[in-house]
Amino acid sequence: MQTEQEFYRCLVSDAAGRALLRIRDILADDSLSDERCFQKIEAVVTLLEELGISCGGRHDFG
Secondary structure, three states: OHHHHHHHHHHHHHHHHHHHHHHHHHHOOOOOOOOOOHHHHHHHHHHHHHOOOOOOHHHOOO
């Protein structure tokens, strides 16, 4: 049972990590316009930065 739990823990951790990296890549894309969805982008950026994941200088709401 422990091995199965460890397998699922690693699987979820890997999927979460890949999702965070994809979100970071989207937010770092300077070709995208964020005018229409600024609040949602700001919320995601804030969360990522709280987790220690930089999204680049474009989204510095300082």
